[in-house]
Amino acid sequence: MSEAQAKSPYQSPDPERWLDDHGDYLFKYAVFRLRDDIVAEDAVQETFLAALKAYESFEGRGSERTWLVGILKHKIIDHFRRVGREAPIGEEPDEGPEHREFFKRPDEWQGHWNNDYAPNDWHATPAELMERSDFWKVFNDCLSPLPKRTVSAFTLREVEGLKSEEICEILSIKVNNLWVMLHRARLHLRNCLEVNWFKREQ
Amino acid sequence: MALKLSDKLKHAVRFRLLRTLPTCQQTVETISQSMERPLTVGERIKLKIHLWICVWCQWYMEHLHLIRDTSRAHAAQISEPMTSATLSNEARERIRRRLTNQE
Numbered sequence: 141m142s143e144a145q146a147k148s149p150y151q152s153p154d155p156e157r158w159l160d161d162h163g164d165y166l167f168k169y170a171v172f173r174l175r176d177d178i179v180a181e182d183a184v185q186e187t188f189l190a191a192l193k194a195y196e197s198f199e200g201r202g203s204e205r206t207w208l209v210g211i212l213k214h215k216i217i218d219h220f221r222r223v224g225r226e227a228p229i230g231e232e233p234d235e236g237p238e239h240r241e242f243f244k245r246p247d248e249w250q251g252h253w254n255n256d257y258a259p260n261d262w263h264a265t266p267a268e269l270m271e272r273s274d275f276w277k278v279f280n281d282c283l284s285p286l287p288k289r290t291v292s293a294f295t296l297r298e299v300e301g302l303k304s305e306e307i308c309e310i311l312s313i314k315v316n317n318l319w320v321m322l323h324r325a326r327l328h329l330r331n332c333l334e335v336n337w338f339k340r341e342q
Numbered sequence: 343m344a345l346k347l348s349d350k351l352k353h354a355v356r357f358r359l360l361r362t363l364p365t366c367q368q369t370v371e372t373i374s375q376s377m378e379r380p381l382t383v384g385e386r387i388k389l390k391i392h393l394w395i396c397v398w399c400q401w402y403m404e405h406l407h408l409i410r411d412t413s414r415a416h417a418a419q420i421s422e423p424m425t426s427a428t429l430s431n432e433a434r435e436r437i438r439r440r441l442t443n444q445e
Contacts, residue, residue, distance in 0.1 A: 155441040155442070156438060156441065156442065159434065159437060159438055159441065163429050163434060163437070164427075164428045164429055167427060167428065167429045167433075168427050168428075171427050172416070172417060172427075173417070177430070177433075181429065181430075181433040181436075181437070184429070184433075184437065185436070185437045185440055185441075188437065188441055189440070189441070192441070242367075243365065243366060243367035249360075250365075251365030251366065251367045251368070252360070252365050252366040252367070252396075253366045253398045253399075258398045259398050259399075259401035259402045259405060260401065261401060262401070262404075262405060262408065264408060265408075266408065266411045266412040266415050266416075267415075269408075269412045270412055270415055270416045276416075298409065298410045298413045298414070299413045299414065299416075299417045300417065301414055304378060304379075318378075319374070319375060319378055322374060322377075322378065323370075323371055323374040323375075326374055326406050326409070327370065327374075329409065330402065330405050330406065330409065333405075333409070334405075
């Protein structure tokens with residue numbers, strides 16, 4: 141140990157300072173992706189513990205925060221892997237709301253938008269939406285009734301921007317199932333945001 | 343008030359197209375697929391024509407992209423004020439204890 145310590149001034153890790161300097165940042169990062177305080181806290185703790193063990197591989201190269209975020213990313217993926225494994229046996233991987241009523245019509249236009257559910261103009265841009273913390277609250281509430289695996293697939297795709305193959309591997313699903321899940325999540329979320337956010341904003 | 347002949351014609355064309363092309367229900371599925379893989383030429387043409395006559399599906403597509411862009415932009419700069427989320431004092435203490443026991 142003393143030999144290693146002599147090598148660089150960074151050799152002795154200071155986890156308490158990490159917690160003060162990066163704890164909130166890592167928590168924000170995690171909770172946006174995991175949507176659950178407890179799960180996010182665990183991921184942050186796991187990250188610090190793993191960082192302590194792997195400290196020698198860091199050795200002060202690059203920014204401490206970037207290094208910690210790199211570890212946290214792996215912890216978050218691990219969480220999604222568990223969701224993929226733990227989904228109850230027999231549960232269809234592509235389950236979730238169908239929302240057939242969106243396209244039910246009394247007239248001969250069956251299969252086209254029902255007037256009550258048809259999209260409206262949102263008049264919104266990412267820049268203005270991002271800054272509204274109440275928008276993210278509605279966003280999360282809209283995702284919460286969906287099956288866990290569906291939300292995981294949606295997050296990995298639309299938030300993390302992972303490729304289909306990567307997501308299928310993490311969640312142990314086939315690509316067709318992934319596409320069905322994403323479609324249902326989008327159909328549900330879009331409508332939920334319109335009803336609970338955009339109609340109220342205007 | 344009688345419609346102008348050109349308007350009548352436009353209506354007739356739209357009507358025929360909506361009748362023969364995939365429905366909105368099928369189109370929103372194609373829109374979602376278009377965000378995952380390149381569409382075939384046939385799919386692309388049908389989608390283009392459908393969007394040309396259906397503002398609802400146009401908005402639908404716009405919204406899906408807005409949701410994606412907003413989520414990714416937000417994820418990219420998570421430290422911005424958007425979330426007031428911070429570690430609770432309990433969690434902070436718990437992690438601190440766990441880390442110091444570790445040493």
